[in-house]
Amino acid sequence: MKLLHGLALVFLLAAASCKADEEITCEENNPFTCSNTDILSKGKVSRGVNQGGLDYYHKLIDALLEKNITPFVTLFHWDLPQTLQDEYEGFLDRQIIQDFKDYADLCFKEFGGKVKHWITINQLYTVPTRGYAIGTDAPGRCSPMVDTKHRCYGGNSSTEPYIVAHNQLLAHATVVDLYRNKYKFQKGKIGPVMITRWFLPFDESDPASIEAAERMNQFFHGWYMEPLTKGRYPDIMRQIVGSRLPNFTEEEAELVAGSYDFLGLNYYVTQYAQPKPNPYPSETHTAMMDAGVKLTYDNSRGEFLGPLFVEDKVSGNSYYYPKGIYYVMDYFKTKYGDPLIYVTENGFSTPSSENREQAIADYKRIDYLCSHLCFLRKVIKEKGVNVRGYFAWALGDNYEFCKGFTVRFGLSYVNWEDLDDRNLKESGKWYQRFINGTVKNSAKQDFLRSSLSSQSQKKRLADA
Numbered sequence: 001m002k003l004l005h006g007l008a009l010v011f012l013l014a015a016a017s018c019k020a021d022e023e024i025t026c027e028e029n030n031p032f033t034c035s036n037t038d039i040l041s042k043g044k045v046s047r048g049v050n051q052g053g054l055d056y057y058h059k060l061i062d063a064l065l066e067k068n069i070t071p072f073v074t075l076f077h078w079d080l081p082q083t084l085q086d087e088y089e090g091f092l093d094r095q096i097i098q099d100f101k102d103y104a105d106l107c108f109k110e111f112g113g114k115v116k117h118w119i120t121i122n123q124l125y126t127v128p129t130r131g132y133a134i135g136t137d138a139p140g141r142c143s144p145m146v147d148t149k150h151r152c153y154g155g156n157s158s159t160e161p162y163i164v165a166h167n168q169l170l171a172h173a174t175v176v177d178l179y180r181n182k183y184k185f186q187k188g189k190i191g192p193v194m195i196t197r198w199f200l201p202f203d204e205s206d207p208a209s210i211e212a213a214e215r216m217n218q219f220f221h222g223w224y225m226e227p228l229t230k231g232r233y234p235d236i237m238r239q240i241v242g243s244r245l246p247n248f249t250e251e252e253a254e255l256v257a258g259s260y261d262f263l264g265l266n267y268y269v270t271q272y273a274q275p276k277p278n279p280y281p282s283e284t285h286t287a288m289m290d291a292g293v294k295l296t297y298d299n300s301r302g303e304f305l306g307p308l309f310v311e312d313k314v315s316g317n318s319y320y321y322p323k324g325i326y327y328v329m330d331y332f333k334t335k336y337g338d339p340l341i342y343v344t345e346n347g348f349s350t351p352s353s354e355n356r357e358q359a360i361a362d363y364k365r366i367d368y369l370c371s372h373l374c375f376l377r378k379v380i381k382e383k384g385v386n387v388r389g390y391f392a393w394a395l396g397d398n399y400e401f402c403k404g405f406t407v408r409f410g411l412s413y414v415n416w417e418d419l420d421d422r423n424l425k426e427s428g429k430w431y432q433r434f435i436n437g438t439v440k441n442s443a444k445q446d447f448l449r450s451s452l453s454s455q456s457q458k459k460r461l462a463d464a
């Protein structure tokens with residue numbers, strides 16, 4: 001496999017600086033009236049472009065190419081300019097389609113000569129649900145009764161997620177259409193990223209559990225993949241969500257259907273599914289309840305899915321299931337017409353409460369990566385799934401959405417107090433050897449067993 005590298009172009013690229021001669025007035029106390037952030041003139045190409053931002057990304061892309069690293073660029077990784085949220089609630093309004101198109105146009109024009117892999121929107125499922133149903137992510141909208149922590153500034157958890165998802169699909173498809181028409185000569189590829197999960201029946205002898213797992217598949221993957229392949233939402237969603245689910249006009253359906261050259265698929269975990277009544281209408285209802293499914297990491301016999309993924313004393317531990325990546329890949333191939341696939345994220349976090357030595361001895365991350373890569377190889381070989389690349393999440397410890405610096409996802413350790421102070425972790429060294437072996441000899445399998453051989457190292461460390 002080729003060495004790939006993802007980077008997220010911040011939407012702020014199209015941001016001009018403040019005009020120096022205009023006075024900025026800010027309130028020191030409630031009620032704050034700073035919502036009119038026009039004065040920052042960010043967010044719209046028509047208001048000016050930040051040349052410093054463009055220069056920064058040119059340098060970054062050039063440096064990657066120099067090192068033979070293929071850049072995959074994500075246009076929107078949930079970082080909407082605040083001014084577009086303030087002006088018209090961002091993806092809740094169709095105005096976003098034109099602004100996103102202008103921004104993408106600028107990026108293709110500037111960088112398209114050297115970037116040949118474009119991702120429109122990261123994890124289509126995430127902003128509608130976490131941003132507009134439960135309100136834990138930006139912009140933080142939800143229904144008042146859902147807002148137990150008092151952090152949503154407004155919203156409707158039953159309706160807004162569907163509108164936002166719809167506008168995301170239209171914005172995505174508009175940008176793909178632009179790329180295919182205006183920038184065809186650049187000869188690149190473009191697609192969205194889906195967060196995927198696999199769903200297993202909570203009780204495999206119970207037809208209701210089996211149905212719940214497939215229903216969850218439709219609400220999780222079908223919500224986006226049916227429009228992207230057929231230009232309409234799944235029938236089961238139409239039935240259950242009814243008039244809260246927007247419709248595509250004929251023209252829009254045509255625009256959205258087939259609007260990708262490849263699919264980026266992120267995979268982390270699998271869950272068990274069982275039926276659960278959907279309490280709509282109710283003041284505490286969210287769009288995520290419409291599937292009528294309860295998700296757990298243990299099944300009817302009380303068995304956990306696999307090794308520990310994240311320890312969480314508040315909302316419960318999660319567990320991982322490497323074979324899930326096999327099922328997801330097979331499902332996408334079979335159900336959605338054998339697409340070209342890149343696995344755009346797959347990885348494992350450790351708590352930042354670990355000290356440096358513990359963080360670097362990350363044999364559990366090697367177990368996670370090697371077990372998933374093993375099932376990925378198996379599904380490519382057995383089912384002929386067209387997977388052309390794999391990105392480990394992440395290259396280095398990073399500032400994680402919602403979790404900040406409380407977890408570490410990196411193949412290399414980063415000292416938050418001194419960012420130049422970094423070390424490859426054991427997983428980074430393993431991954432380096434794995435890639436080296438794969439590039440030279442794709443049949444070589446030794447490294448997929450490397451976590452077993454690391455047992456002796458683990459022991460030595462414990463002795464030390």
Ligand SMILES: *[C@@H]1O[C@H](CO)[C@@H](O)[C@H](O)[C@H]1NC(C)=O
Pocket residue numbers: 143144155156157158159283
């Ligand atoms: C959300 O919108 C729907 C449809 O307009 C409405 O029936 C429902 O009461 C609203 N929910 C909340 C919590 O405002």
Ligand SMILES: *[C@@H]1O[C@H](CO)[C@@H](O)[C@H](O)[C@H]1NC(C)=O
Pocket residue numbers: 242243244245246247
């Ligand atoms: C979508 O179309 C269906 C069938 O024509 C209709 O019943 C439904 O109310 C429409 N939904 C919206 C949001 O307009």
Ligand SMILES: *[C@@H]1O[C@H](CO)[C@@H](O)[C@H](O)[C@H]1NC(C)=O
Pocket residue numbers: 432433436437
């Ligand atoms: C990569 O493989 C080559 C030849 O097999 C070897 O000389 C080199 O040290 C390896 N590099 C790493 C980082 O493992």
